[in-house]
Amino acid sequence: MTVLFDMKGVGVHFGKVQALQACALRINAGERVALVGSNGSGKSTLLRTLHGLVRPTVGTLQVDGAARQAMLFQHPYMLRxxxxxxxxxxxxxxxxxxxxxxxxxxxxxxxxxxxxxxxxxxxxxxxxxxxxxxxxxxxxLQPDVLLLDEPTASLDPGAKREVEALMAEFAQAGMTLIFSSHNLGQVKRLASRVMYLEHGRLLADLPTHDFFNGPLPLEAEIFVKGEIV
Structure with a gap:
């Protein structure tokens, strides 16, 4: 299995704000990874760090340089x-x-x-x-890895289904997906693996079935129950 990202002890500071704390993860080619957590948990910073837009303040990040990447932002800029x-x-x-x-x-x-x-x-x-x-x-651009930051936020249900369908098709064709989402139904439909972040810390990293059915750290369990309720 080709390792695309290998992150060890990564922290990211923006002045006095600690956006990521001691994050360690490894992502292989072909995975569909969902990042979940409340606003300000570090999801966007993690995506931007993986994409090379943010440099770790501490720790190391090894990236497969042969893998082409593209990133889709929550509010993509459109040229006039x-x-x-x-x-x-x-x-x-x-x-x-x-x-x-x-x-x-x-x-x-x-x-x-x-x-x-x-x-x-x-x-x-x-x-x-x-x-x-x-x-x-x-x-x-024919990327091997597509990173998406809240790709369906603020879209109506029909538009969400269209975007989700495209993401599923891209993944089926072999593209690696790493996306943040507040929509846990979407996570269940699209992800093979879920990472839960809180205050910049990666507290859970589990296969999707285990994340929604197995024991979780207390913070992640409260988040999931809150979203479902």
Whole structure:
């Protein structure tokens, strides 16, 4: 099994704020890892650290440099241009010739069901459509690992189902998924493994079935019961 991330004793400080504390984890290729916990627990910081956007203050993080990564943010930035150009620009920045980048962008939009809206201004799309556009932009880069920060937050139920379906399809095709979510139903449907964080500490790291059916640390048990109730 290929190890993509190997984190040992990682802490991240932002001034006096300790966003992560002594985190240790290992993630293998092909896993579907959900990060859960309340707001401010460290989920986003952990995702950004794995993606290389945040450097550990202490500890070590080894990353498989051969694995291509892409990250989808909770509120993806949309350029004030067409949906197609939003995807093509990322490819062009990676060195793809502009004409070919446009061709690949259209295929990516068709992959997420937005082919008919290729020329629509991205800013004019609905929230769910923008999230699918962001997924197309990431998928076009053909990543081995896709990191997603609350990918369906604030979306209506129909849009959530569409995004979840795409995530499931990407995972089935062999892509490694690491995503944060407050939706425990979504976690059950998509994840093979669940990590629970609180105040920057990783308190539980279990297969999904065990997380929802087995004994948990008290903090994680309260969180799960609170969400279910």
């Amino acid at each position: 241009t067409s949906a197609r150009a939003n995807v093509a620009l990322g490819l062009w920045l990676k060195g793809v010739a502009w004409n070919e980048a446009n061709n690949q962008a259209l295929r990516a939009l068709e992959r997420v069901g937005l082919g008919a809206l290729a020329q629509r201004n991205a800013k004019a799309l609905s929230g769910g459509q923008q999230q699918r556009l962001a997924l197309a932009r990431a998928w076009a």
